[in-house]
Amino acid sequence: MSPRTLLYLYGWRLRAHPFKELLAGAGIAIGVALLFAVQVANTSVTGSVEQLLHAITGKAELELAARDAQGLDARLLQVVRAVPGVQTAAPTIEHRGVVEGPAGSEAIELIGVDPSLAALDGAATREFGSGRLSIPARSIVMPDRLARVTGVEPGDRVTLNMAGRPHRVRVAALLDKGEIGSLTGSSVAIAPLAFAQELAGTPGRLSRILIRAREDSVASVRAVLTRLMGNRLNVGPADSTVRRLESASAPNDQSTALFSAISAMIGVLFAFNAMLLTMPDRRAFIAELRMQGFTPWRIVGVLGFQALALGTMASLAGLLLGDLLSRSVFHAVPTYLSFTFPIGTQRVVPLHTVALAFGSGLLASLIAASRPLADVVCAARSTAWSTSAASSGRDSTPPCGAGCCWARSRSCSRRRSSSGSTPA
Amino acid sequence: MSTLELIDVVKRYASGGDVVRAADGVSLTIVPGEVVALYGPSGSGKTTLLLLAAGMLAPDAGDVRFDGRSIARLSRDEGAHYRRGLGFVFQSFHLMPAVPAIDNATLKLLADGMSPARARKQATTWLARLGLADRAHHPPERLSMGERQRVAIARALANDPRLILADEPTGSLDSVRSRETLGMLSRLCREREVGMLLVTHDRDAAHFADRVFDLRDGRLAERGDHGAVPALEVPATDEATPA
Numbered sequence: 001m002s003p004r005t006l007l008y009l010y011g012w013r014l015r016a017h018p019f020k021e022l023l024a025g026a027g028i029a030i031g032v033a034l035l036f037a038v039q040v041a042n043t044s045v046t047g048s049v050e051q052l053l054h055a056i057t058g059k060a061e062l063e064l065a066a067r068d069a070q071g072l073d074a075r076l077l078q079v080v081r082a083v084p085g086v087q088t089a090a091p092t093i094e095h096r097g098v099v100e101g102p103a104g105s106e107a108i109e110l111i112g113v114d115p116s117l118a119a120l121d122g123a124a125t126r127e128f129g130s131g132r133l134s135i136p137a138r139s140i141v142m143p144d145r146l147a148r149v150t151g152v153e154p155g156d157r158v159t160l161n162m163a164g165r166p167h168r169v170r171v172a173a174l175l176d177k178g179e180i181g182s183l184t185g186s187s188v189a190i191a192p193l194a195f196a197q198e199l200a201g202t203p204g205r206l207s208r209i210l211i212r213a214r215e216d217s218v219a220s221v222r223a224v225l226t227r228l229m230g231n232r233l234n235v236g237p238a239d240s241t242v243r244r245l246e247s248a249s250a251p252n253d254q255s256t257a258l259f260s261a262i263s264a265m266i267g268v269l270f271a272f273n274a275m276l277l278t279m280p281d282r283r284a285f286i287a288e289l290r291m292q293g294f295t296p297w298r299i300v301g302v303l304g305f306q307a308l309a310l311g312t313m314a315s316l317a318g319l320l321l322g323d324l325l326s327r328s329v330f331h332a333v334p335t336y337l338s339f340t341f342p343i344g345t346q347r348v349v350p351l352h353t354v355a356l357a358f359g360s361g362l363l364a365s366l367i368a369a370s371r372p373l374a375d376v377v378c379a380a381r382s383t384a385w386s387t388s389a390a391s392s393g394r395d396s397t398p399p400c401g402a403g404c405c406w407a408r409s410r411s412c413s414r415r416r417s418s419s420g421s422t423p424a
Numbered sequence: 425m426s427t428l429e430l431i432d433v434v435k436r437y438a439s440g441g442d443v444v445r446a447a448d449g450v451s452l453t454i455v456p457g458e459v460v461a462l463y464g465p466s467g468s469g470k471t472t473l474l475l476l477a478a479g480m481l482a483p484d485a486g487d488v489r490f491d492g493r494s495i496a497r498l499s500r501d502e503g504a505h506y507r508r509g510l511g512f513v514f515q516s517f518h519l520m521p522a523v524p525a526i527d528n529a530t531l532k533l534l535a536d537g538m539s540p541a542r543a544r545k546q547a548t549t550w551l552a553r554l555g556l557a558d559r560a561h562h563p564p565e566r567l568s569m570g571e572r573q574r575v576a577i578a579r580a581l582a583n584d585p586r587l588i589l590a591d592e593p594t595g596s597l598d599s600v601r602s603r604e605t606l607g608m609l610s611r612l613c614r615e616r617e618v619g620m621l622l623v624t625h626d627r628d629a630a631h632f633a634d635r636v637f638d639l640r641d642g643r644l645a646e647r648g649d650h651g652a653v654p655a656l657e658v659p660a661t662d663e664a665t666p667a
Contacts, residue, residue: 016521289531290507291480291518292512296500
């Protein structure tokens with residue numbers, strides 16, 4: 001059957017039962033919206049941190065990290081660089097603080113970098129290495145979103161509260177999307193390493209040394225570093241912070257997963273109940289199609305297309321609604337996480353989250369449509385019920401029972417052959 | 425020859441602890457152009473016979489043949505193909521609400537695989553023949569009962585069926601419209617050499633049938649005094665004679 005004919009027949013359904021179709025679509029859309037909004041909100045928490053850290057660590061595979069806020073001795077950088085197999089070792093200092101401007105204040109992560117960090121090719125720092133961007137001494141740069149929030153222009157001075165003391169620092173430049181990509185949504189400020197150490201009150205100390213090893217040397221470099229410093233410093237993958245965040249946010253993730261599952265169930269239940277309202281006329285329509293000579297597979301095609309069309313439209317509406325919800329209702333970040341991790345404000349919407357929500361909507365629609373479809377499969381040759389349903393214009397339960405499903409289709413056929421309703 | 429044959433057909437139903445014999449050794453032949461009326465009280469097995477003829481029910485014993493081929497042995501797809509060659513007319517019309525008459529009349533053609541555009545064109549011709557040219561874009565809710573039945577007839581005839589099965593086609597119509605509809609159906613059947621099995625309670629129907637049968641407790645008996653030639657005055661309709 002051609003798509004044009006399928007669309008034509010779906011047009012009939014929309015004309016004949018617009019309210020029921022709208023109700024079914026609304027049920028699916030609500031479920032998809034809840035699922036999508038919760039997933040996006042949750043993904044954004046870890047996703048924003050992952051984006052920020054990856055933008056700094058770039059191609060680094062390993063890190064040597066301090067175990068406390070005092071950091072590690074900057075002189076260890078030379079030791080690390082001397083380890084065989086180390087291609088690049090870049091020092092960073094990261095310290096939490098609050099930036100205050102004329103329009104407002106926001107908690108930030110101050111990142112101190114030096115030119116060697118650019119060799120790691122991270123999105124946040126590669127432009128500094130290329131020479132296109134440089135940070136003047138005793139200045140910071142920040143994303144333009146943060147500048148808008150705090151009301152800062154390039155060249156202005158802002159107050160940076162760090163290590164219990166306020167500092168007046170100059171904002172040298174604002175970074176836009178072309179320079180730092182999606183990090184424009186992150187609450188970060190970048191400063192030269194020495195200046196950041198001074199602001200943090202930890203001169204000569206580092207938070208981490210990011211290490212890029214030569215090919216096939218990652219394991220050996222890690223083994224050497226662990227042997228040399230493993231007793232006082234953390235030696236691990238460069239994304240250790242993300243893994244720690246995942247551990248810390250596990251309870252939050254579990255509740256989110258539960259809520260997502262409940263949302264999905266609500267969506268399916270909404271859709272299923274709404275579709276139940278359409279059962280009598282769908283059954284009558286099926287009976288009519290059979291009577292007029294449509295083959296069972298053509299009927300399955302017609303009903304399947306109608307379910308897919310409804311599911312597609314409702315899921316798209318659900319994604320839009322979910323997007324709104326994730327911006328307005330589900331955007332709060334757990335406080336205990338934001339104190340510890342540089343959680344940004346950007347929304348991270350992975351493709352798999354969109355696919356999951358959209359697929360769930362389609363699935364709900366197909367599951368809800370499966371009951372009359374099961375009737376088609378179950379119907380075999382006997383349609384006494386269908387004729388009476390069609391002629392009376394009301395629902396008529398087939399002899400094998402409305403719960404007849406694909407798996408029961410054989411037993412249904414057997415029961416039909418031995419008994420039945422009396423149509424005449 | 426598009427001949428329908430019911431040969432010693434038996435169909436039983438279980439009802440509570442009893443067995444109801446809806447068809448009990450029924451034999452009947454309908455040749456092209458012949459109109460056969462079937463009378464009987466409710467529960468006598470009239471609709472069962474219609475469903476057996478449509479291939480929607482399989483007989484417990486005996487055989488139902490069309491063009492010499494047993495339709496009880498058709499596969500699902502073959503059964504669907506067989507039904508595409510039948511025209512159905514029902515008491516309650518079976519029209520989709522809110523869908524214009526012209527679209528309702530295309531359903532049979534869509535089952536044949538025709539595109540919606542071509543089907544609408546062909547349906548328009550049939551609606552015009554049945555005097556509904558100016559009502560083609562009206563949904564059933566805005567048509568009179570007689571007009572709705574004419575839309576249903578247009579749908580049934582649109583793909584040139586080889587047999588018409590009519591289940592109480594005048595049950596929702598007043599006597600004038602009933603005669604008009606029966607006259608139209610019987611005339612079309614004879615002109616187009618299409619057989620018709622007419623299940624009815626309508627006493628007037630006998631006047632439009634070539635043969636009349638009574639069905640009681642699943643058994644068939646032919647009446648001898650039905651009046652094969654219409655004796656009633658049939659109101660004129662504005663339909664043209666179909667080509």
